[in-house]
Amino acid sequence: MFFVIFLSTRGVFSGGSTLLGYIGIDTIIEQMRKKTMKTGFDFNIMVVGPSGLGKSTLVNTLFKSQVSRKSAGWARDEKIPKTVEIKSVSHVIEEGGVKMKLTIVDTPGFGDQINNDNCWEPISKYINEQFEKFLKEEVNITRKKRIPDTRVHCCLYFIPPTGHCLRQLDVEFMRRLSHSVNIIPVIAKSDTMTIEERQEFKQRVRKELENNGIEFYPQKEFDDDMEDKSDNDKIRETMPFAVVGSDKEHQVNGKRVLGRKTAWGIIEVENPNHCEFAQLRDFLIRSHLQDLKEVTHNIHYETYRAKRLNDNGGLHPISSNDTQESNL
Amino acid sequence: MDAIMLQEKLVERLLCPRVRTARQKEKQYVGFATLPNQVHRKSVKKGFDFTLMVAGESGMGKSTLVNSLFLTDLYKDRKLLNAEERINQTVEIIKHTVDIEEKGVKLKLTIVDTPGFGDAVNNNECWKPITDYIDQQFEQYFRDESGLNRKNIQDNRVHCCLYFIPPFGHGLRPVDVEFMKALHEKVNIIPLIAKADCLTPNEIKKLKDRVREEIDKFGIKVYQFPECDSDEDEEFKQLDKELKECTPFAVIGSNTVVEARGQRVRGRLYPWGIVEVENQSHCDFVKLRNMLIRSHMHDLKDVTCDVHYENYRAQCIQEMTSKLAQDNRMESPIPILPLSTPDVDTEKLIKMKDEELKRMQEMLNKMQQQMHDKDQ
Numbered sequence: 001m002f003f004v005i006f007l008s009t010r011g012v013f014s015g016g017s018t019l020l021g022y023i024g025i026d027t028i029i030e031q032m033r034k035k036t037m038k039t040g041f042d043f044n045i046m047v048v049g050p051s052g053l054g055k056s057t058l059v060n061t062l063f064k065s066q067v068s069r070k071s072a073g074w075a076r077d078e079k080i081p082k083t084v085e086i087k088s089v090s091h092v093i094e095e096g097g098v099k100m101k102l103t104i105v106d107t108p109g110f111g112d113q114i115n116n117d118n119c120w121e122p123i124s125k126y127i128n129e130q131f132e133k134f135l136k137e138e139v140n141i142t143r144k145k146r147i148p149d150t151r152v153h154c155c156l157y158f159i160p161p162t163g164h165c166l167r168q169l170d171v172e173f174m175r176r177l178s179h180s181v182n183i184i185p186v187i188a189k190s191d192t193m194t195i196e197e198r199q200e201f202k203q204r205v206r207k208e209l210e211n212n213g214i215e216f217y218p219q220k221e222f223d224d225d226m227e228d229k230s231d232n233d234k235i236r237e238t239m240p241f242a243v244v245g246s247d248k249e250h251q252v253n254g255k256r257v258l259g260r261k262t263a264w265g266i267i268e269v270e271n272p273n274h275c276e277f278a279q280l281r282d283f284l285i286r287s288h289l290q291d292l293k294e295v296t297h298n299i300h301y302e303t304y305r306a307k308r309l310n311d312n313g314g315l316h317p318i319s320s321n322d323t324q325e326s327n328l
Numbered sequence: 329m330d331a332i333m334l335q336e337k338l339v340e341r342l343l344c345p346r347v348r349t350a351r352q353k354e355k356q357y358v359g360f361a362t363l364p365n366q367v368h369r370k371s372v373k374k375g376f377d378f379t380l381m382v383a384g385e386s387g388m389g390k391s392t393l394v395n396s397l398f399l400t401d402l403y404k405d406r407k408l409l410n411a412e413e414r415i416n417q418t419v420e421i422i423k424h425t426v427d428i429e430e431k432g433v434k435l436k437l438t439i440v441d442t443p444g445f446g447d448a449v450n451n452n453e454c455w456k457p458i459t460d461y462i463d464q465q466f467e468q469y470f471r472d473e474s475g476l477n478r479k480n481i482q483d484n485r486v487h488c489c490l491y492f493i494p495p496f497g498h499g500l501r502p503v504d505v506e507f508m509k510a511l512h513e514k515v516n517i518i519p520l521i522a523k524a525d526c527l528t529p530n531e532i533k534k535l536k537d538r539v540r541e542e543i544d545k546f547g548i549k550v551y552q553f554p555e556c557d558s559d560e561d562e563e564f565k566q567l568d569k570e571l572k573e574c575t576p577f578a579v580i581g582s583n584t585v586v587e588a589r590g591q592r593v594r595g596r597l598y599p600w601g602i603v604e605v606e607n608q609s610h611c612d613f614v615k616l617r618n619m620l621i622r623s624h625m626h627d628l629k630d631v632t633c634d635v636h637y638e639n640y641r642a643q644c645i646q647e648m649t650s651k652l653a654q655d656n657r658m659e660s661p662i663p664i665l666p667l668s669t670p671d672v673d674t675e676k677l678i679k680m681k682d683e684e685l686k687r688m689q690e691m692l693n694k695m696q697q698q699m700h701d702k703d704q
Binding site: 116189 | 385497525
């Protein structure tokens with residue numbers, strides 16, 4: 001885990017006196033950066049939603065590579081599984097010298113059956129299993145230098161663009177899982193709605209989430225300071241992001257852009273007037289990636305750990321058998 | 329003298345059968361060719377009725393499509409429920425009736441809406457209220473038909489069910505398959521791909537192929553367009569062929585009017601373009617409207633009467649007679665009831681049992697005889 005330490009530009013001793021020369025403490029940022037680049041880091045993202053909402057396409061578009069499960073050789077037309085399955089695919093992608101081990105956790109079968117009671121349970125179980133794995137490693141006598149982090153850092157929940165409001169299933173899922181994972185609700189295939197319909201839908205969805213006490217990421221209670229709060233407030237006002245995904249390029253005004261070509265026009269994925277994909281990408285990857293990991297580690301994981309320790313009266317470093325895992 | 333005249337007339341008639349006087353020509357023309365016109369006039373006076381059911385999940389654009397099809401605003405006062413209010417809601421059946429008149433022809437249109445279908449977390453048997461409703465209408469008609477006063481029978485039977493398939497999936501979902509299988513023998517099902525403006529033309533084609541394949545695979549009997557008569561002209565046949573290859577129709581509806589290409593049309597305004605509902609290259613709305621209203625409305629009613637209703641009626645009567653046979657009651661609720669002939673299998677079974685009984689009786693007799701002989 002890397003905690004980013006921000007030092008003020010003027011070096012100050014705890015006594016309050018200013019420095020009489022340049023020491024070079026601020027180079028620590030550079031050292032950390034170099035180390036990060038060498039070791040790389042992990043990011044685990046889970047996509048949840050009924051089949052056909054464009055989850056795999058969106059993930060491919062976000063990371064500009066074929067990282068989804070569908071592209072990794074799974075048949076596009078495979079049958080809907082009878083129970084929710086958890087399938088994860090990992091890739092190492094590199095940009096600007098920084099390596100990222102990206103794991104996409106897919107959940108085929110969610111919300112696809114006639115009876116979807118408790119279809120969130122396999123997902124909840126998976127998330128807790130990853131926490132448990134990490135906990136066991138941490139509690140070991142001889143610990144690895146860098147514990148492999150398979151915990152789910154972010155869960156993109158795909159809301160179907162009905163234009164009315166949230167479905168019961170959406171509310172149930174988010175209510176149960178918003179305390180163990182960072183949920184980012186996303187309105188899928190939003191090219192179905194006109195701009196006004198989209199705004200109305202988003203307002204209704206936000207209101208319903210509030211009424212049901214569902215805190216999606218970025219959660220209000222974890223805002224560090226006023227600056228964070230104002231940034232996050234702006235983001236919370238535009239969430240859930242209405243996105244469109246595409247992995248095909250088309251020619252628009254002489255440029256090649258990712259988009260969808262229909263008989264009445266081309267929907268540009270990265271055009272902020274068309275959809276909010278660019279905002280989602282910036283939010284997810286360019287500004288809050290590290291924060292997602294931190295919140296997962298400092299808050300969700302700690303909550304799990306505290307509960308486990310309380311329930312079991314302490315954990316032994318020897319790996320316990322599976323029956324000791326409590327249902328959380 | 330008379331005999332000679334008669335003979336002449338006879339010869340004339342025999343030798344020249346084709347010669348007819350003008351008066352006789354008039355006698356040949358009976359005049360029943362005007363029958364269709366008479367029927368037409370009577371029907372126009374009586375008016376038509378048509379019951380259309382719309383089924384599908386919430387948010388598929390059903391109300392918008394109905395408004396677009398019939399150019400009305402049936403859902404003015406509708407209040408949409410939020411997720412919490414929907415938790416304990418079961419599937420309801422709501423009827424809206426509207427009288428539409430066009431060029432002197434009156435249509436009493438009933439739209440049967442099914443809010444709540446497929447919206448819950450557990451949707452087991454969510455189609456049951458719908459099948460119950462359809463059966464109820466059949467039963468009501470059956471009673472009316474068998475009753476004493478048959479002058480003013482109200483026909484509330486559902487003539488057609490538009491089923492909205494979401495465009496987001498990769499084909500039919502389990503709930504779609506189960507719903508259509510539960511209803512395909514009770515009502516004419518026309519599957520539609522809803523909100524088709526979120527799909528590119530390629531995606532629409534793939535989805536249509538997939539849906540058609542799955543409909544075949546699962547043995548779902550959707551409404552089939554009747555075959556063209558062989559004496560129709562080529563153009564009509566071509567149109568008919570195109571229509572059949574286009575199913576399931578990918579539709580878009582709209583309640584708003586936008587300005588496109590200098591005209592005011594029903595459509596949807598997006599930042600990247602305008603979708604026109606009545607533009608054939610944008611969606612199949614026009615095909616659906618033509619098929620539903622302009623060419624096949626009557627056929628839909630016929631199939632409902634001749635096939636679905638008759639199936640229901642036959643089933644109903646069979647059930648009643650089997651119940652009668654069980655209860656051994658002489659009176660029947662219906663004045664004229666055809667006695668159901670036992671089918672071939674039951675007859676065979678009865679024969680076999682009879683023969684077995686006979687054999688056993690014979691054996692018994694033989695044994696008795698033997699014992700009698702022994703005693704003696």
